[in-house]
Amino acid sequence: MSSWPLQKLAGGLWVASSFRPRQPADEPTRGKMRSSCIVLTAVVALAAYYVYIPLPSSVSDPWKLMLLDATFRSAQQVSNLIHYLGLSHHLLALNFIIVSFGKKSAWSSAQVKVTDTDFDGVEVRVFEGSPKPEEPLKRSVVYIHGGGWALASAKISYYDELCTAMAEELNAVIVSIEYRLVPKVHFPEQIHDVVRATKYFLQPEVLQKYSVDPGRIGISGDSAGGNLAAALGQQFSQDANLKSKLKLQALIYPVLQALDFNTPSYQQNVDTPILPRYVMVKYWVDYFKGNYDFVQAMMVNNHTSLDVEEAAALRARLNWTSLLPTVFTKNYKPVMQTTGDARIVREIPQLLDVRSAPLIADQEVLQHLPKTYILTCEHDVLRDDGIMYAKRLESAGVEVTLDHFEDGFHGCMIFTSWPTNFSVGIRTRNSYITWLDQNL
Known part of the structure; x- marks a missing residue:
């Protein structure tokens, strides 16, 4: 039997005297609870509003893409604030954030x-x-990372993991170039860096x-790195002094x-994330x-x-009404201004x-380029x-493989590891490495 003294309540129920019937919360406590609920609801609503952006249903892992985009936008806003306060250039600040969270040391394995x-x-x-x-002799790929000529690094985990996978699966030597970035240097210094490093190699x-x-040496790159790879490919194809010629080029959603x-x-x-037009x-x-x-x-x-x-x-070299299949032109119309601002081209x-815009190269230059792989994504401003x-390379007689992903978005190929692992990222990387394996 309990040692607690008993107390008889109305109705004949005996309870331990330490028991106290629950009292209703007082008004101040209820007010605090209501305020907390309102604040929590507001925070959740604001977070959802910030994260959510309308995306086509066909894009890979849409909610994960929204979260990735929200993270990147947050980093951009922090870097813009740093720039506004006069503490650092916004691109230096943004790249510091990217590299700080993703830098990986040169770690070797048995493979x-x-x-x-x-x-x-x-x-x-x-x-x-x-x-x-x-x-006894290996094949090789010179790889140039993306990042708008201003961001990322050959030493961040995304590119380290990609190049490690390439080296292991192809049993190859991968040279990943750490070229200098905007705003420390500007065009054409990035091109000079990749040309100098590749010629040395x-x-x-x-x-x-x-x-x-x-x-058995190829050149490759993604996004702005694809731009630099294409520029390098054109330059090397015209260099009679090069003893070793490139066997192929592989351009991943290149900006051209x-x-x-x-x-x-x-x-x-x-x-559309990750790369809106603006x-x-x-x-x-x-x-x-500029x-x-x-x-x-x-x-x-x-x-x-x-x-x-x-x-x-x-203009004729960029006439997409003739260069693009109708499946891509859809119902879009060309935007051609009658009068504009000639000052822009004069100042920039x-x-x-052609070194910045390889797409406008002469046909005579294109016809000397090696076998080419181009990966494009449907949900990417750079698709076209x-x-x-x-299309221009094909017309020049170059053997071209165009690998298009309907659920792809810009940058997807480097997103293959948790927590930024996307289905289309894994598929694009596998397709890319398979093509290299079969053609290099």
Whole structure:
């Protein structure tokens, strides 16, 4: 029997005297609970409003993409605040955030040896597959990371993991170039870096050091890295002094022109993450050290209007009404201004430089390019850049593989590991490496 003294309640029920019937909460307590609920509801609603963006149902893992986009937007806003306060350039601040959370040291495994070094003064990270007695010489890929010429690094986990997978699955030597970024340098310094590092690597004594077959070397890159890879490919195809020629080029959702920001893919994906049109145009302006006042005019093609004589000769090379299949043009109409702002091209002549816009190269240049792989994504402003380049290369007699992903979005190929693992990221990476395996 309980040692507690008993107390008789109304109705004959005996309870321990320590028991106290529950008293209703007083008014101040109820008020605090209501306030907490209101605040919590407001916070959840604001978070949902911030994260949610309308996405097409066909895009891979839409809710995960919304969260990824919200994270990136938050980092951008923090970097913009830092810039506004005069503490640092917004691109330096943003890249500091990206690299701080994602930098990975050169870690080797039994399958892949990873080392950091420099090629003719340009930092590189080299990934070497395990030696095989039956294959004394390895194939090789020179890889150029993306990031709008301003962000990311060969040493962040996304690119380290991609290049490690390439080295292991292809039993290859992967050279990932750590080129200098905006705003520390601007066009064409990024191109100079990748050209210098690649030329150094192609020297016979360097290839011998890494046991690389000089006849089995390719160039590759994603996004802005695809732009640099395409520019390098064109330059090398015309260089008679190069003893080792590239066997192939593989361009992953490359950015290839800055003359028309109203192709069907730009119109369709104007606000689609990870790369809305406004952001892409700003990357171009930053690359050329231009004036942000030009961004809005460039978004409506005022920089290449009919009265801008400098752009007249190049329009046919970007005529998407003839270069794109109808499945991509859909019902979109060309945006061609009768009168615009000729001052933009005069102040930023780099817009018309073939080194920045490989898509506008002469046909005579294109016909000397090696076998080409181009990966494009439906939900990407740069989709049509890649498709038009594939068409122009094909017309020039180049063997081209166009690999299009209907549920893909810009940048998806590097998102293959938790928590940013996307189904389309894994499929694009597998498809890319498989093509390299079959063609290199």
